[in-house]
Amino acid sequence: xxxxxxxxxxxxxxxxxxxxxxxxxxxxxxxxxxxxxxxxxxxxxxxxxxxxxxxxxxxxxxxxxxxxxxxxxxxxxxxxxxxxxxxxxxxxxxxxxxxxxxxxxxxxxxxxxxxxxxxxxxxxxxx
Numbered sequence: 001x002x003x004x005x006x007x008x009x010x011x012x013x014x015x016x017x018x019x020x021x022x023x024x025x026x027x028x029x030x031x032x033x034x035x036x037x038x039x040x041x042x043x044x045x046x047x048x049x050x051x052x053x054x055x056x057x058x059x060x061x062x063x064x065x066x067x068x069x070x071x072x073x074x075x076x077x078x079x080x081x082x083x084x085x086x087x088x089x090x091x092x093x094x095x096x097x098x099x100x101x102x103x104x105x106x107x108x109x110x111x112x113x114x115x116x117x118x119x120x121x122x123x124x125x126x127x
Contacts, residue, residue: 005052007048013041015096017040017097019038020095021043022046023098024100025107026103029105054084055077062076063076072089072091074087074089085108
Protein backbone atom coordinates (compact mmCIF):
# COMPACT_ATOMS: atom_id res chain seq x y z
CA UNK A 1 0.00 0.00 0.00
CA UNK A 2 2.82 2.40 0.84
CA UNK A 3 4.43 1.75 -2.54
CA UNK A 4 1.19 2.63 -4.33
CA UNK A 5 0.61 5.75 -2.22
CA UNK A 6 4.18 6.90 -2.85
CA UNK A 7 4.00 6.15 -6.57
CA UNK A 8 6.94 3.73 -6.31
CA UNK A 9 6.79 2.02 -9.72
CA UNK A 10 9.49 -0.57 -9.04
CA UNK A 11 7.94 -1.68 -5.75
CA UNK A 12 4.45 -1.90 -7.27
CA UNK A 13 5.83 -4.02 -10.11
CA UNK A 14 7.35 -6.49 -7.62
CA UNK A 15 3.93 -6.99 -5.99
CA UNK A 16 2.19 -7.94 -9.24
CA UNK A 17 2.16 -11.34 -10.95
CA UNK A 18 3.53 -11.09 -14.52
CA UNK A 19 0.07 -12.09 -15.85
CA UNK A 20 -2.00 -10.05 -13.39
CA UNK A 21 -5.51 -9.08 -14.53
CA UNK A 22 -7.40 -5.95 -13.43
CA UNK A 23 -11.14 -5.65 -14.04
CA UNK A 24 -13.06 -2.48 -13.22
CA UNK A 25 -16.82 -2.03 -12.88
CA UNK A 26 -18.10 1.51 -13.31
CA UNK A 27 -21.57 0.41 -14.39
CA UNK A 28 -21.47 2.99 -17.18
CA UNK A 29 -21.98 5.67 -14.51
CA UNK A 30 -18.39 6.53 -13.55
CA UNK A 31 -15.03 6.23 -15.29
CA UNK A 32 -13.53 2.75 -15.23
CA UNK A 33 -11.38 0.62 -17.50
CA UNK A 34 -13.61 -0.51 -20.37
CA UNK A 35 -11.84 -3.85 -20.77
CA UNK A 36 -9.74 -6.05 -18.51
CA UNK A 37 -6.15 -4.86 -18.19
CA UNK A 38 -3.63 -7.68 -18.45
CA UNK A 39 0.10 -7.70 -17.59
CA UNK A 40 2.26 -6.40 -14.79
CA UNK A 41 3.34 -3.26 -16.68
CA UNK A 42 -0.13 -2.18 -17.83
CA UNK A 43 -1.77 -2.81 -14.45
CA UNK A 44 1.00 -0.88 -12.68
CA UNK A 45 0.52 2.06 -15.05
CA UNK A 46 -3.23 2.01 -14.38
CA UNK A 47 -2.77 1.81 -10.60
CA UNK A 48 -0.16 4.55 -10.52
CA UNK A 49 -2.06 6.72 -12.99
CA UNK A 50 -5.84 7.05 -12.83
CA UNK A 51 -6.35 5.02 -9.63
CA UNK A 52 -3.78 6.94 -7.58
CA UNK A 53 -4.92 10.27 -9.03
CA UNK A 54 -8.55 9.56 -8.10
CA UNK A 55 -7.51 8.89 -4.49
CA UNK A 56 -5.33 11.99 -4.04
CA UNK A 57 -6.69 15.26 -2.66
CA UNK A 58 -4.48 18.17 -1.58
CA UNK A 59 -1.48 15.85 -1.68
CA UNK A 60 -3.09 13.30 0.66
CA UNK A 61 -3.93 9.79 -0.56
CA UNK A 62 -7.29 8.58 0.80
CA UNK A 63 -6.75 4.84 0.54
CA UNK A 64 -7.08 2.10 3.17
CA UNK A 65 -6.05 -1.54 3.14
CA UNK A 66 -7.95 -4.30 4.90
CA UNK A 67 -9.96 -7.48 4.50
CA UNK A 68 -13.51 -7.83 3.19
CA UNK A 69 -15.36 -11.08 2.58
CA UNK A 70 -12.17 -12.98 3.39
CA UNK A 71 -10.15 -11.20 0.69
CA UNK A 72 -7.51 -8.54 0.82
CA UNK A 73 -9.12 -5.26 -0.18
CA UNK A 74 -8.62 -1.56 -0.70
CA UNK A 75 -11.06 1.26 0.03
CA UNK A 76 -10.51 4.47 -1.93
CA UNK A 77 -12.39 7.43 -0.53
CA UNK A 78 -13.59 10.65 -2.10
CA UNK A 79 -12.53 14.07 -0.86
CA UNK A 80 -15.61 14.12 1.40
CA UNK A 81 -14.79 10.70 2.90
CA UNK A 82 -17.39 8.71 0.97
CA UNK A 83 -16.48 5.45 -0.70
CA UNK A 84 -15.37 5.98 -4.28
CA UNK A 85 -13.89 2.56 -5.08
CA UNK A 86 -13.59 -0.84 -3.46
CA UNK A 87 -10.80 -3.05 -4.72
CA UNK A 88 -10.64 -6.78 -4.09
CA UNK A 89 -7.32 -8.53 -4.60
CA UNK A 90 -6.56 -12.19 -5.17
CA UNK A 91 -3.07 -12.95 -3.93
CA UNK A 92 -1.17 -16.17 -4.64
CA UNK A 93 2.42 -16.87 -3.63
CA UNK A 94 2.73 -13.29 -2.34
CA UNK A 95 1.86 -11.78 -5.74
CA UNK A 96 -1.33 -10.01 -6.74
CA UNK A 97 -2.87 -12.12 -9.51
CA UNK A 98 -6.24 -10.38 -9.89
CA UNK A 99 -7.74 -7.03 -8.94
CA UNK A 100 -11.43 -6.24 -9.16
CA UNK A 101 -12.25 -2.54 -8.78
CA UNK A 102 -15.87 -1.73 -7.97
CA UNK A 103 -16.70 1.89 -8.83
CA UNK A 104 -20.37 1.49 -9.78
CA UNK A 105 -22.20 3.79 -7.33
CA UNK A 106 -25.23 1.46 -7.28
CA UNK A 107 -23.02 -1.37 -5.97
CA UNK A 108 -21.27 0.87 -3.44
CA UNK A 109 -24.45 2.43 -2.06
CA UNK A 110 -25.22 -0.42 0.34
CA UNK A 111 -21.78 -0.05 1.93
CA UNK A 112 -22.46 3.60 2.71
CA UNK A 113 -25.89 2.73 4.10
CA UNK A 114 -24.29 0.00 6.23
CA UNK A 115 -22.02 2.45 8.04
CA UNK A 116 -18.76 1.82 6.21
CA UNK A 117 -18.72 5.37 4.80
CA UNK A 118 -17.68 6.94 8.11
CA UNK A 119 -15.15 4.34 9.20
CA UNK A 120 -13.48 1.24 7.93
CA UNK A 121 -16.52 -0.83 9.06
CA UNK A 122 -16.37 -4.21 7.31
CA UNK A 123 -12.63 -3.87 6.96
CA UNK A 124 -10.16 -4.99 9.56
CA UNK A 125 -6.74 -3.43 9.82
CA UNK A 126 -4.33 -4.99 7.38
CA UNK A 127 -0.77 -4.56 6.31
